[in-house]
Amino acid sequence: MPGYRVFGNVVLSFFTKLASGYWNLFDPQNGYTAIRTEALARVPLERVAKRYSFENDLLIHLNILQVPATDVPIPAVYGDEVSSIRLSKVVPELLHRLTVGYWSRIWYRYVLWSFSPIALLLFMGLLLFVVGLGIAVWVMFQIASSVVATAATVMLAALPLMIGTQMLISALQLDIQATPSTPTYSPFDARV
Incomplete structure (x- = not known):
């Protein structure tokens, strides 16, 4: 993985931890998600992002519901594929989603449900x-x-x-x- 992508992943992981409140997760950007049926039934899936920010937004919704999350070790395998992600489009959308998600989490967890x-x-x-x-x-x-x-x-x-x-x-x-x-x-x- 190129150095700028590693740096971007580290920065994005920090912002995801801040927005989602899951400070214990090492790499919330790995693209793999496993969730129990009981927890998934509680998530308002119609409000979860559908594109690149899916994992980030799902984590925010899970934290609002106080569902525990943990890292599951999965080896990363990189081949010769080239990413088709356009950072100029994805980064602003993701930062907006993380900002809105952060304030939503603060509002529900720390203001509305219990000050x-x-x-x-x-x-x-x-x-x-x-x-x-x-x-x-x-x-x-x-x-x-x-x-x-x-x-x-x-x-x-x-x-x-x-x-x-x-x-x-x-x-x-x-x-x-x-x-x-x-x-x-x-x-x-x-x-x-």
Whole structure:
């Protein structure tokens, strides 16, 4: 696999983990999916993406339903085939799907069904970060126009940025801990 595809797979895997909430999965982009009938019956299949982002969108829907997911080791075999995927078309569609899926997962899991500290930390962290960023830009323009920035003015920008960043990191940490518990996998388990 070419280096740029490996890099793209790593980046896409991270964004899929962020959007789906399955931080325990190593490579959600491998193209193979096994799902139990009971779990599949709960998924609104008419709302799951049909094209390249199918695996990503399915994982988001499974996490909303709190269905555990695990990696099943499958060897990757590459031949001489050439990919026909046009990245200029697939990447924007996939990023849109992951963004919408992330906010849908946050809404259902952490706001609508139970107002979780994750939602509070995420929304307050975003608000403080944006406010701090806005003030920091304002301070930079003040400094550029020869106004001396006081320590209080700098802290007015730095404090919301720092607290907002810490709240976002805490929300991420709690989201990682809220990953649906993974079942143990045995290659001899015929139910997988």
